Amino acid sequence: MRYVTVEEMRALEANSDYFGVTYGMLMENAGRKAAESIIALYKKCRVLVVCGTGNNGGDGAVVARLLVNAGYNVMVILLGRVGQVKPGPALVNLEIARGMDIPVIEAATPGQIPEEAFAECDLIVDAILGTGFHGIPREPARTAIRLINESKAHKVSLDLPSGLDANTGECVECVCPDLVIAFHAPKKGLERYRVEVVDIGIPEKALTHTGPGDLIGLKTRSDFVEKGGGGRLLVIGGGPYTGAPTFTALAAYRSGAEIVTVAAPRRAASIIASFSPDLIVRPLSHEDFIVREDIPTLKKLIERHHAVAVGMGLGREPETLAAVKEILPLCERVVIDADALQPDMPLHGIITPNVHEFERLSGEHLGPNDDAAEKVKAFSAKNGLVTLWKGSPAVVSDGNVAKVNSTGNAGMAVGGAGDVLAGIVGAFYCRNPAYKSACAAAFISGAAGDMAFEDKGYGMMASDMLNMIPYAVKKYWPRKEK
Ligand SMILES: NC(=O)C1=CN([C@@H]2O[C@H](COP(=O)(O)OP(=O)(O)OC[C@H]3O[C@@H](n4cnc5c(N)ncnc54)[C@H](O)[C@@H]3O)[C@@H](O)[C@H]2O)[C@@H](O)CC1
Numbered sequence: 001m002r003y004v005t006v007e008e009m010r011a012l013e014a015n016s017d018y019f020g021v022t023y024g025m026l027m028e029n030a031g032r033k034a035a036e037s038i039i040a041l042y043k044k045c046r047v048l049v050v051c052g053t054g055n056n057g058g059d060g061a062v063v064a065r066l067l068v069n070a071g072y073n074v075m076v077i078l079l080g081r082v083g084q085v086k087p088g089p090a091l092v093n094l095e096i097a098r099g100m101d102i103p104v105i106e107a108a109t110p111g112q113i114p115e116e117a118f119a120e121c122d123l124i125v126d127a128i129l130g131t132g133f134h135g136i137p138r139e140p141a142r143t144a145i146r147l148i149n150e151s152k153a154h155k156v157s158l159d160l161p162s163g164l165d166a167n168t169g170e171c172v173e174c175v176c177p178d179l180v181i182a183f184h185a186p187k188k189g190l191e192r193y194r195v196e197v198v199d200i201g202i203p204e205k206a207l208t209h210t211g212p213g214d215l216i217g218l219k220t221r222s223d224f225v226e227k228g229g230g231g232r233l234l235v236i237g238g239g240p241y242t243g244a245p246t247f248t249a250l251a252a253y254r255s256g257a258e259i260v261t262v263a264a265p266r267r268a269a270s271i272i273a274s275f276s277p278d279l280i281v282r283p284l285s286h287e288d289f290i291v292r293e294d295i296p297t298l299k300k301l302i303e304r305h306h307a308v309a310v311g312m313g314l315g316r317e318p319e320t321l322a323a324v325k326e327i328l329p330l331c332e333r334v335v336i337d338a339d340a341l342q343p344d345m346p347l348h349g350i351i352t353p354n355v356h357e358f359e360r361l362s363g364e365h366l367g368p369n370d371d372a373a374e375k376v377k378a379f380s381a382k383n384g385l386v387t388l389w390k391g392s393p394a395v396v397s398d399g400n401v402a403k404v405n406s407t408g409n410a411g412m413a414v415g416g417a418g419d420v421l422a423g424i425v426g427a428f429y430c431r432n433p434a435y436k437s438a439c440a441a442a443f444i445s446g447a448a449g450d451m452a453f454e455d456k457g458y459g460m461m462a463s464d465m466l467n468m469i470p471y472a473v474k475k476y477w478p479r480k481e482k
């Protein structure tokens with residue numbers, strides 16, 4: 001089984017919690033499965049559970065409680081004060097253990113660790129550090145790891161051997177366990193251990209649907225301190241229509257882009273510029289639509305931005321489409337939308353077709369009982385790109401995996417909603433991988449649409465979605481320390 005990265009695990013846990021199988025339930029499941037494995041392997045004996053102050057320690061507290069229930073003689077060493085324990089399921093389970101008169105020794109420094117406990121036990125459960133660990137073990141974890149390794153007792157590590165960095169698979173000083181009980185899937189670096197993977201009840205939906213977990217690890221402006229680091233998006237659109245590129249550009253700003261430039265034909269450019277002083281608008285050569293003479297200008301603009309969103313409000317003048325055909329290969333990160341989605345276009349990056357545009361591109365009519373995820377995945381694989389299919393619900397795929405969007409509503413079938421979505425995708429894509437950007441954008445766009453619908457029902461407009469984007473981001477963006 002392929003290992004799961006720390007970020008993937010965080011995302012799965014966050015989506016699991018979002019769909020109702022909470023962090024607390026996951027911890028209970030993890031602890032129960034670990035205790036069951038231990039009871040199957042070791043007859044009743046003296047067990048020392050060494051807990052860290054994070055959720056791995058929380059798992060250890062659940063194991064301690066369940067082994068006591070099964071008649072084992074259990075003692076817990078907490079490497080810190082109870083007051084330092086992560087609030088939430090870990091603290092709850094440590095308090096429960098203490099409340100059950102299980103001896104919990106608090107050892108905040110190496111000197112406070114009762115060394116004799118490591119000699120007077122038959123089995124040690126290593127619940128010090130899990131996927132939240134990185135670097136070199138600090139004290140008192142470091143001493144505890146040494147004492148565990150020097151002990152003659154059997155050792156079982158929860159999720160991974162404490163001291164193994166699951167981001168890199170490396171370990172400088174880590175527990176050498178007889179068995180690792182890994183939760184949900186192995187982490188990187190477990191190849192050299194005896195591992196038992198246990199299911200902790202993460203619902204299938206956490207894997208198949210978007211959720212707040214898809215925002216974990218998404219880079220935003222605050223990750224780039226230098227000016228313009230937050231992402232510079234170029235919007236190439238406008239012509240017969242001026243609202244569409246405007247929605248895309250404003251949505252990108254609302255999603256955290258730092259600089260958004262709109263390149264549009266002259267007349268459209270002056271109208272777009274009049275909508276908002278926030279927009280940097282670059283009028284092109286022709287009055288009404290984009291022409292081949294614009295290519296050198298567009299080339300220069302493309303080079304000065306992290307990503308490009310093209311197609312919104314473009315119109316379908318043959319000369320315009322010919323120009324777009326020439327500039328698409330020049331774009332490293334591109335979101336291709338609306339009129340630019342033509343079968344003979346060199347499509348790549350992320351495409352955001354609605355149902356009709358997808359039909360035009362793939363020749364596939366997706367009816368209500370079609371498996372949209374499979375069709376969109378196949379199309380994405382064949383064309384080597386990421387598709388954000390704007391069905392209801394939307395489906396995102398990179399050709400390998402596919403996710404169904406879990407937010408959004410029928411009120412969003414309103415002019416401009418697709419342009420807003422394209423702007424959110426473009427803003428995220430400036431600084432993030434394509435598939436992650438598309439999943440996160442689908443989720444945030446639908447969440448903003450849900451807030452707008454909550455507020456205005458079917459009277460909502462795309463501009464209401466625009467205003468809700470920052471609130472959706474604030475509501476669902478898991479705090480860094482999770
Ligand atoms: N979040 C969840 O819903 C679940 C988490 N689970 C468990 O939670 C673990 C992840 O928990 P956390 O993210 O809280 O982190 P961990 O419990 O893995 O470790 C975090 C603790 O270690 C400390 N730490 C980090 N680097 C250190 C270093 N170099 N030296 C010493 N201490 C260090 C941190 O300050 C923190 O207190 C998983 O491995 C798994 O065991 C499971 O219960 C499944 C459910």
Ligand SMILES: [K+]
Pocket residue numbers: 056126127128129130157158159160161162
């Ligand atoms: K561990």
